Amino acid sequence: MVDVEKPTTTTTPTQISPPKDSDAFYALPTSSYYFGPPISTSAFGEPVTGTPTIHLPKEIVRVERDYSAGELPQFHSSFPLELEGRISPTAFGEIINDLNSALISAHNPTKTWIDNSAAILSFYLTSLVFGTHYQREMKELEEWIGKTNKEQLEKVGLRMKNPKGCGWQFVEIEYF
Numbered sequence: 001m002v003d004v005e006k007p008t009t010t011t012t013p014t015q016i017s018p019p020k021d022s023d024a025f026y027a028l029p030t031s032s033y034y035f036g037p038p039i040s041t042s043a044f045g046e047p048v049t050g051t052p053t054i055h056l057p058k059e060i061v062r063v064e065r066d067y068s069a070g071e072l073p074q075f076h077s078s079f080p081l082e083l084e085g086r087i088s089p090t091a092f093g094e095i096i097n098d099l100n101s102a103l104i105s106a107h108n109p110t111k112t113w114i115d116n117s118a119a120i121l122s123f124y125l126t127s128l129v130f131g132t133h134y135q136r137e138m139k140e141l142e143e144w145i146g147k148t149n150k151e152q153l154e155k156v157g158l159r160m161k162n163p164k165g166c167g168w169q170f171v172e173i174e175y176f
Contacts, residue, residue, distance in 0.1 A: 048157030057174035073168035106137035
């Protein structure tokens, strides 16, 4: 048996220098309700500093659900002031209106009735093979969100998250 010597380790004390102003960073963003204007330490109004698909967002803006349509998930198309300078109110309104119309189409009661009737008559094979109208619309909505992010929002340092992840209560727009 051969004896193996343990290598000697040299330790050097490490010094931690105090943070500089250039090392400033933003805390992890949290999605929350805004009351009044943004606080002075927020990142709103600053130029784009990160890449939406790589970096964490600096802030998150919520677009609230509009309950005036009853239980149908719809979102307010009113322009949040936090997005001023990044996207125009017209473009924002068009994005939210497209999202709302996709949700109206997904919750169409006539198509749901047809899907359910066909499923019952075929022992639910049509649902397994083709999926339901709602499932197809939700897949199209996910693709539309990805396309909108890539073509419009990521160019200006924003990214919209799928509202399905928060139970259709609000739409989160990440601010980079």
